[in-house]
Structures are given as structure tokens and as C-alpha cells.
Amino acid sequence: MAPQQPPQPLGIQELVAVASELDTYTITKKVKEVLTDNNLGQRLFGETVLGLTQGSVSDLLSRPKPWHKLSLKGREPFVRMQLWLNDPHNVDKLRAMKKMEKKAYLKRRYGLLSTGSDSDSPSVRSECVSPALASLDLCPYSQAKKIRVVLGAEEKEELRKAYLLEPYPSQNTIEVLASQLHLKTNTVINWFHNYRSRMRREVLMEGLQDNDMDAEPHSYSPSATRSPPSEGEDRRPPSGHIHTSLPHVKQEEEGGELMKSSRVQCFSTAVQFPPLKSEHEDAMSGCREPHLEGDEQPGPGSVRRRPPEEHPVQARRRGGGVWEVPRGSASSPGLMMSVSPVPSSSAPISPNPPSTSTNHSLDPGQLQSPKVNRSSQRRNEKMANLNNIIHRLERAANREETLEWEF
DNA sequence: TCCCAGTCAATATT
DNA sequence: AATATTGACTGGGA
Structure with missing residues (x-):
């Protein structure tokens, strides 16, 4: 197309x-x-x-x-x-x-x-009938939609607990967990991989935004226990430098x-x-500025x-369709994205050897390193602010319909 | 073989 | 309908 x-x-x-x-x-x-x-x-x-x-x-x-x-x-x-x-x-x-x-x-x-x-x-096209019964596969092509494993809240909770104790469970622990929760060991393994990975990212996000962003609670796991990976992490705040505001899309440079x-x-x-x-x-x-503007806007579907x-x-x-603007005229070999003098740590990823430490287990719930403190403080302020607003709204609303405002 | 970063893609939520 | 979540996979690296 x-x-x-x-x-x-x-x-x-x-x-x-x-x-x-x-x-x-x-x-x-x-x-x-x-x-x-x-x-x-x-x-x-x-x-x-x-x-x-x-x-x-x-x-x-x-x-x-x-x-x-x-x-x-x-x-x-x-x-x-x-x-x-x-x-x-x-x-x-x-x-x-x-x-x-x-x-x-x-x-x-x-x-x-x-x-x-x-x-x-x-x-x-999947006359292959229901993925479920109806023959496990048969359909030449469609390998009957693979059925998605959906972990129950309880199972997740258990896994989370286990994670807190052992972010990197041993083969044995995994087996035990699997049998205890009636899950395939692979599911458990995958869960840990995914959880660690997402948890890591979650932490990164905190350091990143924290600045602007509204007080939106972007927590990884919906339910409780949130555990900031205590890994060494060298995380740094935002990609610091870089101008904060991108040039408006269509603006000629x-x-x-x-x-x-x-x-x-x-x-x-x-x-x-x-x-x-x-x-x-x-x-x-670096240092991004405190610019915050409303982002997001409900875009009515269509x-x-x-x-x-x-x-x-x-x-x-396959690059199915990545834009490409022909126009080969005036060109100068330069790439533009200036390879700035300081490619920052050119290293793509910071390896934080998990293995080495076994002391991951700490109650992530609370302890926060100073770095996190700053952000949580900020968050609290925002929270307070929001609460304040909510409170006022409530009061205002109460004047009319007292009941409906139960939060 | 284990871990991770990225993704896919089935489902859940909005 | 669009967007978010998340179990499973893939390819790389050590």
C-alpha cells in the first residue's frame, strides 16, 4: 500500500x-x-x-x-x-x-x-474455528492463536513477593514457584525477566520525567508492591542536555x-x-527547563x-513504509544530527551486572536513595496540590449534590 | 545457558 | 475504536 x-x-x-x-x-x-x-x-x-x-x-x-x-x-x-x-x-x-x-x-x-x-x-480468515477446542491446530497456517496465559492477581502477587526476596531466583526457586502456582516454569521465568526489565524501566522513567509531567501515577504494577530495582544503576536524570523543546514540526530549519x-x-x-x-x-x-505544557489531548477517535x-x-x-522524501537535490553530505563532540557515553547500555549482588532484596517499598527522594518530594507536592484542587471541587460540588461526590 | 533489550500480539482498559 | 498492559519470543552478548 x-x-x-x-x-x-x-x-x-x-x-x-x-x-x-x-x-x-x-x-x-x-x-x-x-x-x-x-x-x-x-x-x-x-x-x-x-x-x-x-x-x-x-x-x-x-x-x-x-x-x-x-x-x-x-x-x-x-x-x-x-x-x-x-x-x-x-x-x-x-x-x-x-x-x-x-x-x-x-x-x-x-x-x-x-x-x-x-x-x-x-x-x-481464521476459519480455523475457535482457537480453543476445535482441534488444536490443523489449520495449516494459523497455529490456532496461541492462547495467552493470564496470570491471576493472586499469582502475580506471589510472584511479586518472590521477586522481592529474590529478583534472580535460582532454577530451583523457579521450579518451586511454578509448581506452587501451577504455572509452567517458562511462564515463571518469563515473568521474572519481564518484571525485572519493566521495573528497571520504571525507575528510569521516574528519573526522567519527574520534572514536568503532571502528577500522574504511572506505576508499573497496578496493585501494590512496587519495587525499585535496587540495582546499582547509574541512572541519570533525563537525557539532560538537549534543548527542551523540539522545533515545531513544520518549521524550516x-x-x-x-x-x-x-x-x-x-x-x-x-x-x-x-x-x-x-x-x-x-x-x-543540560537541565531541562521546567516547561510544562499540556500534552495529551483527548483525540476523539475516528x-x-x-x-x-x-x-x-x-x-x-520490512520497512513497510517509512517515510522517505525523495528530493535529492541540494544536498550536502552532512548528516545533521551533529555528532556532537560529546557523544555522551557512547555506550548504549549501562551494564549493571545483576548477578554479582545478591543483596537486591531490600524492601523496595520504602528506602529510596536521595535521588529518588527529590522526585518523590516533588511528586508529593504535586499530589498535595491535586488534593487541594479536589478538595475545593468537592466543596464546591457539595453545595449542590452532596452525595454524588464520594470519592 | 542465562540475561537483557526489543518486540509482537492477545487482551484489557478507556 | 484507540490505547495500555503484559506473557512470550527473538537475537545478542558474555
């Missing part, structure tokens, strides 16, 4: 490699803003621009990891986002794409041609630059990364449908 999407030969990777530090938080914030403002969904954006599925996009947008904590691969989506933000026609293209999808959908739906059967809208290297040609040459520091503020200048489903994943996977 994608209009002109020559697979986008790798190139991003090169870009990523030379990209200077990007402020992932600001980027995602901006992206969310643009998407909601224009009524564009994550699915469309993800599949078209990032080559990722909706769930991944949601995850990425809501809890971006700081640049220096990302691996090369992890940086890719952010580079794409930045590229997209810099593309003056980003929204138009996405809209066009949306329109095309809709058209295609209608076509299928009402058989304006295609192989009739309107029955296909959402994922039909000065110089043209682009890479025209034979294979990187796929990128909109006109685009360029934001004026990342470079200039003079070089090294540390047309949307399920993907045509070619092949679930594969289809788009």
Missing part, C-alpha cells in the same frame, strides 16, 4: 550510529501531541513510520527510555520519530495513508471488487544538510535533526479499522 516505499534500505542504522543524543522524552511527547492533534492513531503511525505494532508504539510513547540507556536498536524508533517530526509533510502523509487504508477497507468490506466476501474485515550517501538516500534529505546542542552550549549545559492483515507481522515489518 505504501505509496512509494522502497524498502528503506538500512540507512537508519547508519543514522542511528551517528545521531547525536536525542531527547527521547521530548520527542515522544511531541509525537503524541501531533498524533492526537491530528487524530492519527498509534497503529497507523507505528506501522507506517516506525515499523512497529500498536502495542510497541504505545509502550514507547508512554515510557521512553533515556537515550543513553538505549541500545543501537532501541534508538532506531526515536530517530525515526525525530525524522518524522522534522518532515514538514508528516501529517499529510499519514493522513493520506489513513485515507488509503480506509478506502481499501471499504473496498473489501463492500466488495467493490476484490474477492468479495465481506466477511473478512477483522481478522477473519536553516541549513539543508542531508546525507546522500548512496544507501541512506531514503531519508528525507530535507530533514534534519533538531539543533541538538552542538552550537556552543556543548557539553553539559475511522479506524483493523489492518488488512496480510501477514500479521512480516508485512509491515
